[in-house]
Amino acid sequence: xxxxxxxxxxxxxxxxxxxxxxxxxxxxxxxxxxxxxxxxxxxxxxxxxxxxxxxxxxxxxxxxxxxxxxxxxxxxxxxxxxxxxxxxxxxxxxxxxxxxxxx
Amino acid sequence: xxxxxxxxxxxxxxxxxxxxxxxxxxxxxxxxxxxxxxxxxxxxxxxxxxxxxxxxxxxxxxxxxxxxxxxxxxxxxxxxxxxxxxxxxxxxxxxxxxxxxxxxxxxxxxxxxxxxxxxxxxxxxxxxxxx
Numbered sequence: 001x002x003x004x005x006x007x008x009x010x011x012x013x014x015x016x017x018x019x020x021x022x023x024x025x026x027x028x029x030x031x032x033x034x035x036x037x038x039x040x041x042x043x044x045x046x047x048x049x050x051x052x053x054x055x056x057x058x059x060x061x062x063x064x065x066x067x068x069x070x071x072x073x074x075x076x077x078x079x080x081x082x083x084x085x086x087x088x089x090x091x092x093x094x095x096x097x098x099x100x101x102x103x
Numbered sequence: 104x105x106x107x108x109x110x111x112x113x114x115x116x117x118x119x120x121x122x123x124x125x126x127x128x129x130x131x132x133x134x135x136x137x138x139x140x141x142x143x144x145x146x147x148x149x150x151x152x153x154x155x156x157x158x159x160x161x162x163x164x165x166x167x168x169x170x171x172x173x174x175x176x177x178x179x180x181x182x183x184x185x186x187x188x189x190x191x192x193x194x195x196x197x198x199x200x201x202x203x204x205x206x207x208x209x210x211x212x213x214x215x216x217x218x219x220x221x222x223x224x225x226x227x228x229x230x231x232x233x234x
Contacts, residue, residue, distance in 0.1 A: 022135050029189075032128040033120070036195035056196040063186050066133075070182045073135035073158035074175045 001048045007061055010051040014042035015068065015081070017049060022077040027069045029062065038062065104161070104168045109181050112160065112171035113188055119164045120192035132161045138172060160185075 004010040018025040021044045028041040040051045040062060067084045107115060119129050136159040137144060147154055158178060161170040173181045 018135075023137075026132050026134040028133075029131045030128055031120070031131075031193055033124045033192070033195045034126050036197065038193065038196060054197050056193075056198050059189070059193050059196055063189065066186065066189075067182055069133050070158055070173075070178050073133060074156065074173065074178045076156065077135075 001050060003050050003052055007051065007058070010040070010049060011065055011068070014049050014065075015072070017042055017044055017047060018069070018072055019077045020044070022072070027065075029066075040065070104170050107169055107171050109171050109173055109177060110184075112162070112169055113181075113184055115169050116162050117188055117192070119162060119167070119169075120188070123164050124195075127164055130163045130165075132163075134159045134161075136172070 004013065014027070018027075025042065025044040028043075030039040030041070031037070032039075036054050038053050038059065042049045064084070068081050071079050071081055071084050116129075116131070123129050135156055137154050137156050138159065139147070139154070144154065155174070157172040157174050159170065159172045160181075161168060163169075
C-alpha cells in the first residue's frame with residue numbers, strides 16, 4: 001500500500017493500473033465527515049494506490065477522476081479519456097501559472 | 104447488498120452521508136463489471152458473443168450496503184447527479200488558507216466602513232462592550 005503525494009502521479013498510475021487489468025481494478029472513495037478526511041484508493045488486489053486529503057480543492061480534482069473512471073469503466077479501457085482529462089490538463093496549466101505568480 | 108435503480112441509489116447515498124456526519128465513514132466503490140458469473144462469461148467468450156460491460160457502483164457506511172450499475176448510455180447523467188451529491192456533502196474539507204485570510208480581512212474591514220448595515224456584528228460589539 002502506497003500513499004501517493006502528488007495528485008498527477010496518482011491519476012496517472014491509477015489509470016495505468018486500471019488499463020492493465022480492467023475487470024479486477026476498483027476505485028474507492030472514502031469520506032469521513034467528522035474528521036473532514038477524504039481517501040481515494042485504486043487497487044487490483046496486487047497493487048494498491050491511495051491518495052489522502054483534507055482539502056476542499058482536492059474534491060474538485062476527485063470529481064474529474066470520477067469522470068475519468070466512469071468513462072473508462074463503461075466505455076472500456078481503450079476509451080479516450082483526453083476529453084475528460086483534457087479540461088483537467090488545461091486547468092493544471094492555469095494553476096501552474098498561478099503558482100508561478102505567487103512565488 | 105441491495106441493487107437499486109440509479110436514482111434510488113443516489114437518494115440512499117445522500118441519506119448515508121447525512122447519517123454519518125457525526126461519526127462513521129462512507130465508502131463508494133466503482134468497478135467495471137459485466138454483472139455475469141465467471142462460468143457464463145467463459146461460455147459467452149467461447150461463442151464469441153460480445154460482452155456488455157457496465158460500471159458497478161457500490162456504497163457502504165459499514166452497516167448497510169447498496170449498489171447500482173450504469174451502462175454506457177446512462178453514465179453521463181448519473182455522473183452529473185453523483186457529483187452534485189458529493190459536492191453537497193463533502194463540506195467538512197478545508198478551504199484554501201488564502202481565502203480564509205481574505206475573508207478574515209474582509210470581516211475586519213466591513214464593520215469599520217459600514218457598521219450600521221452589519222446588525223449582527225454591531226450587536227456582538229455592544230454585548231462585548233457590556234461585558
